[in-house]
Amino acid sequence: MTQKTHSALKELQRLDDAIDRAEARIAEFEPLLAEVDEPALELREEVENTRSRLKELKLEERRLETTAEEKRSRMNKLEERLKSVRNLREDAAVHAELDMVRRAVEADEQEALSLLDQI
Incomplete structure (x- = not known):
């Protein structure tokens, strides 16, 4: 065998x-990468769930x-209707419906505020 070949x-x-040392070193990083990757994947899933x-x-x-x-809008119509009622019975019915709609509006607004707090 010649000196050059040797x-x-x-x-x-x-x-x-x-190359063997580099591959061994790379192999040492695999568990570390997996260790870091797992929480990142969990966080990514959590972010997606939160976005959803x-x-x-x-x-x-x-x-x-x-x-x-x-x-x-229904309340406004009822308030306008109150101006044109003809008897006490009609007045009482419109007032009762108006009160019911007011309570429903307040409940919806409260629920919307609660959702805003969650956001």
């Missing part, structure tokens, strides 16, 4: 040893606001 083989062996819940809460808030607005 030197090349020695260099190749040195490179192989360096936030979206649901916002939809519910919009629904409640729409419902409350419809009820406020």
Whole structure:
């Protein structure tokens, strides 16, 4: 075997040893990466769940606001109707309905505020 071939083989062996050490070092990092990856994946899932819940809460808030607005509109119509009642019985019925709608509006608004607090 010539000196040149011998030197090349020695260099190749040195490179192989360096590659083996590098691969061993990489293998040491695998459990560490898995250890770091697991909490990151859990956090990612938690973020997705939170985003989904936030979206649901916002939809519910919009629904409640729409419902409350419809009820406020109904209240306004009832208040206008009060101005044109003809007898006490009609007056009492409109007042009763108006009170019921007011309570429903207050309940919807309170629920919407509760949702906003959760957001």
